[in-house]
Amino acid sequence: MPIPHHGQPRYRVIADELRKRIESGVIPPGALLPTESVLTAEFQASRGTIRQAIAVLREGGLATTEHGRGTYANVHLCNRNSDQRSDLETRQCEVSADTDLAALFGVEVGAALIECETVARRGKKVETVTRTYRLRPINH
Amino acid sequence: MPIPHHGQPRYRVIADELRKRIESGVIPPGALLPTESVLTAEFQASRGTIRQAIAVLREGGLATTEHGRGTYANVHLCNRNSDQRSDLETRQCEVSADTDLAALFGVEVGAALIECETVARRGKKVETVTRTYRLRPINH
DNA sequence: AGAAATTTGTCCGTATGTATC
DNA sequence: AGATACATACGGACAAATTTC
Numbered sequence: 001m002p003i004p005h006h007g008q009p010r011y012r013v014i015a016d017e018l019r020k021r022i023e024s025g026v027i028p029p030g031a032l033l034p035t036e037s038v039l040t041a042e043f044q045a046s047r048g049t050i051r052q053a054i055a056v057l058r059e060g061g062l063a064t065t066e067h068g069r070g071t072y073a074n075v076h077l078c079n080r081n082s083d084q085r086s087d088l089e090t091r092q093c094e095v096s097a098d099t100d101l102a103a104l105f106g107v108e109v110g111a112a113l114i115e116c117e118t119v120a121r122r123g124k125k126v127e128t129v130t131r132t133y134r135l136r137p138i139n140h
Numbered sequence: 141m142p143i144p145h146h147g148q149p150r151y152r153v154i155a156d157e158l159r160k161r162i163e164s165g166v167i168p169p170g171a172l173l174p175t176e177s178v179l180t181a182e183f184q185a186s187r188g189t190i191r192q193a194i195a196v197l198r199e200g201g202l203a204t205t206e207h208g209r210g211t212y213a214n215v216h217l218c219n220r221n222s223d224q225r226s227d228l229e230t231r232q233c234e235v236s237a238d239t240d241l242a243a244l245f246g247v248e249v250g251a252a253l254i255e256c257e258t259v260a261r262r263g264k265k266v267e268t269v270t271r272t273y274r275l276r277p278i279n280h
Numbered sequence: 281a282g283a284a285a286t287t288t289g290t291c292c293g294t295a296t297g298t299a300t301c
Numbered sequence: 302a303g304a305t306a307c308a309t310a311c312g313g314a315c316a317a318a319t320t321t322c
Contacts, residue, residue: 009308009309009310010309010310011309011310045310045311046310046311046312047311047312048309048310048311048312049309049310049311052309052310066318066319067317067318067319068317068318068319068320069318069319069320070319
């Protein structure tokens with residue numbers, strides 16, 4: 001018997017709570033989050049719902065999950081720079097809209113956007129850097 | 141009775157197949173993908189698995205889903221030659237490299253870069269903003 | 281080295297809510 | 302208002318990677 005989700009969906013509420021814990025340092029950077037089964041017990045939600053919440057954290061770049069190990073809290077990349085980029089070709093994260101982007105998307109300055117960055121190299125030299133911005137989906 | 145998934149997971153195989161259809165034009169840009177229930181029938185997979193596959197497309201920027209409507213194939217902004225259709229506005233200008241870009245290109249902060257910005261709209265709504273950066277050609 | 285336990289990954293089925301047509 | 306289509310949530314089962322003993 002599915003529990004209704006009037007208003008804010010359950011998995012987002014849970015994701016929000018976890019996000020607060022990470023950002024406030026209750027779960028320090030690099031530390032493992034509670035396991036899915038522990039979270040299942042704490043939030044009285046099904047495992048699928050917990051996994052959905054964790055997926056939200058991953059998309060926001062707040063956590064990283066490893067098969068068989070667990071989910072780590074990430075170091076927060078303070079406002080858009082700080083070299084966290086290893087040798088990734090493309091990465092995705094959440095950024096704040098600058099005045100330019102805010103005007104285009106019709107949102108407020110500082111609103112959350114998804115940034116997908118692709119680095120194209122020829123040999124070792126960087127040819128182009130492409131950044132694609134889109135609104136953060138309200139659902140999904 | 142769950143179906144085993146030795147090797148490549150089912151949802152990725154399905155996502156790959158759909159990606160091919162979008163990139164090859166079998167599903168043209170802007171068109172609706174088959175509904176989840178149709179895909180469920182075609183691939184003989186559960187709806188959850190289909191949704192997982194579509195989520196992969198979304199993350200890759202190949203599709204956009206709207207509640208109650210369906211999932212659209214996105215226009216791909218790959219060809220930078222030859223004018224695209226007029227749903228895309230492009231402008232180009234010179235900008236200064238921020239610390240992030242400077243590190244990538246291996247130049248000093250503030251160095252000149254060419255920024256090409258493309259705004260993709262559907263109707264009046266801005267779908268994506270893409271910014272491509274490259275080094276300014278060494279004089280002429 | 282190997283077996284067991286732990287933890288995340290994949291997949292299925294079902295039921296109900298919510299937005300759009 | 303009804304039909305269609307996506308979103309959320311539950312539960313169960315087995316697979317795969319990691320850690321522990």
